[in-house]
Amino acid sequence: MSLYPTEQWLEAFGHALDRSRRLDTIASGWGVGFDGDVMLVIDDIPLAETTLGDLPDSVLADLPENIRAGVSDVSLAAAPERFGETLRPSLPANVQDLLYQIETKVHDGTIYAYVGLEEGRCTGTEVLDDPTEKDVGYVVKGPYQTWRRIVDGRPVTSAWLNGDLVIEGNKVRLLRHGSVLQVVGDVAADVETTHLFPGEAATPGELVLDEAVRQPIAVGLLAEQQASLVTNTLSPF
Known part of the structure; x- marks a missing residue:
């Protein structure tokens, strides 16, 4: 899916x-x-209106529960900057890919x-x-x-x-x-x-x-x- x-x-x-x-x-x-x-x-x-906590459960399923709870209020617009180059390699591959696509494939909300x-x-x-x-x-x-x-x-x-x-x-x-x-x-x-x-x-x-x-x-x-x-x-x- x-x-x-x-x-x-x-x-x-x-x-x-x-x-x-x-x-x-x-x-x-x-x-x-x-x-x-x-x-x-x-x-x-709707990147600014959607938080990581709003995403389908499958997206963050491999993220440790303590980390998930701490970032659930972070908007998708802010997430790429929040998870900078230092933190990003520690994230599950699907989350890294999602952040990459948000950064490179969405232009002025389009x-x-x-x-x-x-x-x-x-x-x-x-x-x-x-x-x-x-x-x-x-x-x-x-x-x-x-x-x-x-x-x-x-x-x-x-x-x-x-x-x-x-x-x-x-x-x-x-x-x-x-x-x-x-x-x-x-x-x-x-x-x-x-x-x-x-x-x-x-x-x-x-x-x-x-x-x-x-x-x-x-x-x-x-x-x-x-x-x-x-x-x-x-x-x-």
């Missing part, structure tokens, strides 16, 4: 995308003749996650030190709490319609391949996940919209899958 949002989770997500038969069918033609790579921008990472996509294949994933490292065709932006709910099963379409996600890129191509990002979100929900940060409850309006779009999304995906299967069956190549 991977901690979200970390490099390990993104790697597991990439493997899940590669194994997804739904994506294989829906994404036929995606990234062919254009850049189909995607940048997932996760804003408002994580930039690169996902390479071409047709049904994930060509690579990476949490970037610098968002300009990779050229992408699409950027999908939203706050951590929105992404957390998508990983828990909220439809990407609902989050976009509600204005919780902003999608940047060629809109004409996106309409032509309208279900690709929805399926990418569905695959994210299939990854076995433990969240690093506490979640916030959805508003009643969000819940109503989520439920309202689920059936049309399912019907649309089924229609696209059937059309793609027919096209591939009839194609001589």
